[in-house]
Amino acid sequence: MSTRPTHGMVLAAGLGLRMRPITLTIPKPLVAVAGRTMLDRALDHLGAAEVGHLVVNTHWLPHCIEAHLAGRPNISLSPETELLETGGGVARALPLLGEAPFYVVNSDIIWTDGAVSALTRLAQAWDDARMDALLLLVPTARAVGYDGPGDFFIDANGVPWRRRGQEVAPTLFSGVQILHPRLFGGCPSGKFSLNVLYDRALEDGRLFGLLHDGRWYHVGTPEALPAVEAALIEQEPE
Known part of the structure; x- marks a missing residue:
């Protein structure tokens, strides 16, 4: 039974090192793409999914993000004096995230939904008895501005496995997911990547994937911005 x-x-x-010099004076999540910051886009998706309690972690130029979020309700900041990476950042924020499954979204990516929102589809697919992590995976054909080798293969039951060596995988991790707090049991202290926990869940048969049916946009460098903006404006005309 799924629970939102x-x-x-x-x-x-x-x-945001690859986005320099823009990110010398502004955090990457506050870079505007087609008129809206990437952070606002992520928060708007979560708001549309009726997520009432939000946590945003900060490290680089934290005062900028704090000021930007001043007008938004129900947001707790999780400042990091030392950059804790993805896993360490979420682990530090666990006391603010409750005891049930929660969304985690990267603020430096952009996605658009299909007929049903990606966050709703993740919630509908969540099976608490079987899953510790459910990743939204993007078919590389739907990824705008991405030309890498992909991250995962996935079978008809939603079970993913990583590509190896020189393999080219048909999907990449979108940066959108549902995680359960139990995934972090016995996790490393300090900074570490969520990949450490994905691999453990994969070995335990508790990592699953869901294919995204909308678009996904990679904004990796300043040079990539115009192409991503053009694609977004074409898909989301004013």
């Missing part, structure tokens, strides 16, 4: 998460976290602490 009531808590969510937006990962906004990264340095």
Whole structure:
């Protein structure tokens, strides 16, 4: 039985090194793409999914994010004096995220939904008895601005496995997911990547994937911005 998460976290602490010089003075999540910041886009998705309790972690230029969020209700900040990476950042924020499954969304990616929102589809697919993590996976054919080798293969039951060596996988991780707090049992202290926990869940048969049916946009460098903006404007005309 699926349950819609009531808590969510937006990962906004990264340095955005590949987006420099823009990110020398502004955090990457606050970079505007087609008129809206990437952070606002993530928060709007979570708001539309009726997520009532939100956590945003900060590290690089945290005062900018704090000021930007001042007008938004129900947001707790999780400041990191030392950058904790994805896993460490979520682990630090666990006391703010409750005891039930919660969304985690990267703030430096953009996605658009199909007929049903991706967050709703994740909630509908969640099976608490079987899952510790459910990742939204993007078919590389739906990824705008991405030309990498992909991340995962996935079978008809939603069971993923990682590509190896020089393999080219048909899907990539979108940066959108549902995680259960139990995934973090015995996790490393300090900074670590969520990949550590994905691999453990994979070995235990408790990592699953769901294929995204909308678009996904990779904004990796300043040079990529115009192409992504053009694609977004074409898909989302004013």
